[in-house]
Amino acid sequence: MSDTPHGGFPRFTPAHPPADFGRLVEALRTIQDLAVSTDLPEEQLAAAADQAEKLAAAMAPYVVPEGASPAGRSLELPGRGSLLLMPWTIEKYGPDGVQSTGVFRRYHLGGNAAAHGGTLPLLFDDLFGLIQHGYGRPRSRTAFLHIDYRAVTPLDQQLRVSGHVTKVEGRKTFIEAVLTDLDGKVLAECNSLMVSLLPGQP
Ligand SMILES: CCCCCCCCCCCCCCCC(=O)SCCNC(=O)CCNC(=O)[C@H](O)C(C)(C)COP(=O)(O)OP(=O)(O)OC[C@H]1O[C@@H](n2cnc3c(N)ncnc32)[C@H](O)[C@@H]1OP(=O)(O)O
Numbered sequence: 458m459s460d461t462p463h464g465g466f467p468r469f470t471p472a473h474p475p476a477d478f479g480r481l482v483e484a485l486r487t488i489q490d491l492a493v494s495t496d497l498p499e500e501q502l503a504a505a506a507d508q509a510e511k512l513a514a515a516m517a518p519y520v521v522p523e524g525a526s527p528a529g530r531s532l533e534l535p536g537r538g539s540l541l542l543m544p545w546t547i548e549k550y551g552p553d554g555v556q557s558t559g560v561f562r563r564y565h566l567g568g569n570a571a572a573h574g575g576t577l578p579l580l581f582d583d584l585f586g587l588i589q590h591g592y593g594r595p596r597s598r599t600a601f602l603h604i605d606y607r608a609v610t611p612l613d614q615q616l617r618v619s620g621h622v623t624k625v626e627g628r629k630t631f632i633e634a635v636l637t638d639l640d641g642k643v644l645a646e647c648n649s650l651m652v653s654l655l656p657g658q659p
Pocket residue numbers: 469470471472529530531532582586587590596597598599600601627628629650652653654655658
């Protein structure tokens with residue numbers, strides 16, 4: 458299923474699911490927020506667990522292989538419709554770089570109203586995948602990702618991340634990005650090396 462001579466990466470094509478898919482993903486994101494922010498009374502707990510188990514059982518027969526679910530391929534949806542990804546929206550995409558905006562939600566809480574430090578690498582790593590793709594590089598994997606946490610990243614506040622390729626050397630693509638609030642205050646900076654895959658490399 459390789460689409461280039463560069464590695465054994467699967468071919469992903471954009472998905473355009475019905476609007477109910479976006480509703481489902483957003484409802485599940487809200488449930489994730491609530492699952493980490495509520496303290497349900499015992500009866501509510503049992504009812505919620507019953508409903509969650511019923512929903513899982515209803516969805517389970519429809520599992521498909523990687524690349525066949527709309528999750529991760531729905532470019533019109535926040536986080537491309539993937540629950541794993543940060544629910545952010547792409548503002549700019551191209552060879553000059555990628556920029557997106559969004560919020561860290563209650564689900565992403567680390568401590569004392571700040572985003573968990575582990576959620577920032579997720580944001581940056583996915584952005585870097587898009588950046589190298591937008592630059593026209595072959596399929597590549599992250600070799601390293603270095604983050605400088607400059608200020609606490611707030612929840613529930615619109616933020617912006619932007620980055621671009623700084624250098625290409627053979628198989629190596631060097632990328633930089635910065636996360637700011639909408640006033641331009643720097644929250645984190647990140648630089649990364651992505652290495653393009655050799656034929657058959659996973
Ligand atoms: C339809 C809608 C779609 C939406 C549109 C989305 C598009 C989206 C596109 C998908 C984009 C995918 C994005 C995937 C993002 C990950 O997959 S992140 C996953 C986490 N990363 C990994 O799992 C990688 C694991 N590591 C590896 O697989 C291997 O180590 C690597 C990175 C492939 C490199 O291994 P290798 O091929 O043996 O290469 P190696 O000879 O060691 O190194 C090559 C060069 O890089 C240098 N290098 C390698 N590692 C390092 C390091 N850590 N530090 C410094 N230098 C290094 C070497 O020194 C060498 O330099 P030179 O001697 O050439 O100057």
